[in-house]
Amino acid sequence: MTAGLILQTFQTVLAILLAPLLMGWVNQCRAWLQGRAAPPLTQPYRVIRKLFHKDAVLAHDAGPLFRFAPYILFACMALAAGIVPTIANDLPFSPAADVIALVGLFALARVFLALAAMDIGTAFGTLGARREMLISFLAEPALLMVFFTASLISHSTELPVIVETLAHKEFVIYPSMAFAAVAFWMVSTAENARIPIDNPTTHLELTMIHEAMILEYSARHLALIEWAVALKLFVYSALGIALFVPWGIAPAGDLAALPLAILALLAKMLAGGAGLAVLETLSAKMRLFRAPEFLGTAFMLAVLGMLTHFLLEA
């Protein structure tokens, strides 16, 4: 139990520290693929450091909600990072914090960010909040369906049990997880504000979704938001790894497997980040009203995954 607690804390801290590195890696890959000179791997850390050193500017109409939202957002993402097994499968809190709680955490963070965006009353904040809600109410059910498919296989909604079933039992091919994997990728792009749903690097305020909500933030608030965004991408990547390529995560109680687990995590994150960059470079952003079709497809694929489970695996 004590070892578990230490491991859970260690994983959370590791996620918080490594998250900007993943973002930096994705940005570096994107630059290379576009034929540009790439920013250094550590650029996101420098940005966060710079922002923490600045004085915050607040809108005149900003209420307490606007100021607290970044902290809540960051806390939610840090908690989420603790729920997902990244290197060890030893998570004592998992009976209380399962995948449904995870979806709830993401929702909580989103609601606060959207409310904060509307709090200051600018046209862009409201515009972004409205679009974010449109995207997320379509993405969340699809995400739940993906989790349910994995849960049906392992008969549990706890992530350590899912990982245990998929990685450490005898090897079985699950066709249902192939459908779920595609659906999960589609939901992840939407939830992390990536191309083709949103463009994290745009300066065109009228096209923004996530960026429109945080236009009025500066300094430490913005730093926390940027960090939380990187953390969210990290958590989603870790989720993808836990669900679809869990091999290498150390089983509960096996401390000797930890070094290898860290190496495996790094390798998978490197590959995943490069893959994300490739897909982003190849795609254009889709028209906003195509997003429901895109996420509808994700939901359908996730449901197909569940049906496949009952047909072929039950």
Added chain:
Amino acid sequence: MSAFDSLNPQAIGKHLWRLRLAAAQLPGLAEAVREDGGQLVALWGSDDRHLGAGYAVHVVFLAARGLVWVSAGLAAEAPAYPDLAAVFPQAGRMQRATWDLLGIRAEGAADGRKWLRHGAWPADAHPLRKDYAGEPVRETDAYPFVRVAGDGVHEIPVGPIHAGVIEPGHFRFSIIGERVLKLEERLGYTHKGIEKRFEGMDPDTGARLAGRVSGDSHVAYAWAYCMAVEAATGAQVPERALWLRALFLEIERVANHLGDLGYLGNDVALSFGLNQFWRLKEEWLRLSEALFGHRYLFDRVVPGGVAADLVGGSALAEYCLAVADEVRELKAVYDEHAGLQDRFANTGICAPELAARLGLTGLAGRASAQAWDARVQFPQFPYDGLEVNMATHRRGDVLARAEVRFAELFESLRLIAEIIAGMQEGALRADLPQVTAPCEGIGWVEGWRGEIVVAVRLGADGRLDRVHPHDPSWRNWPLLETSTLGNIVPDFPVINKSFNLSYSGQDL
């Protein structure tokens, strides 16, 4: 058969005509031009009181015979002329600007709001009047936007400061959900008083200023200005200088089209397109600097000729072939990218009928079946011997404007080789003849965005008395509003970029 036949305009150059008449005749003439399929290109005013007259209103029409510069003298007290916006809607903003700058009223105009005045001078002062000595003021810019009311309708004010580094302009969207019910522009934020600044300048310095009216069209403006000054003074420009001016103009067109095609890709988040086209543009600009001493060819066109010669033309012609090959490859990428095509096609449509009615011009006009290109129908030397192929399209959407850019890019690269082949050795510059009496002239050049018209009047001392540089953006900005209607808000940036209009050129 033509509106002008009975009025007997005087020829003042190739395809250029001059006509003076009474202000009361203007609406009838405008109607007749409209019926002939012509357009109103420009409208401005001048203060002629120091010449022993009152004020004057100047209108430039495009007709089958070419460009006709029509002037009508007005009274010195309470000058006014009949409204032309009812016939040519594009005249509306030009009339409003003429009121702001000169206090000449368009009688019967439906829209009497200010246009260029933002509160930097009082409502009863008019800075382009010769006796203007007003102190600048700073009053709040209370501008009555058109309100759209209804259930669920709300406004998004955008700009004049934007999230990216672009020119300032304010866009007021009235939307329901994401759908645009109305878009209203408020421009004039870059009003610099360029027309006032021209007054009293010598012609050489004036050329430098004219080229800076809108920096992306430097050559077009400088050439149009020089054409006007040379017509006014009767200067004979050496042939090689005219060949070089055409070369510069096509180089400028290539640079702008390369940049725009990259931006169009970037606006739908295809950064690959931006980086590749901008690499080509950067290499193009560096080549311009290596050959002519300036990346954007600033100050290479001067009154009487040019200030730079071409050495090593065959290398440039070969380079054009290489660029064309690369652009062909990139065009294949754009053509086959489903995501990009989905964003471009059927976005921001300007139907040919509307384009004709409201006077869409230039590149955007040609993408909506308005087949006007001064290089084709009304060529000046050396274009009269070049047989330029005009690029047109009928769809009028973002895709059509991108297609026209591609076609014009290839055509310009071909033209550059042809110009280099056709050029003869010779002098680069002739001196301007001495001016002894007031004289005037007009220049007309097909820039990359559309027709650039510059009208010049020199005083008896040989210095500039009144210069009006006219940008095609005047006519196209209102069409951007109508093309955005019914589209969704996040599609506006790509529609805007597909027009890529000049703020500075119309704010003056």
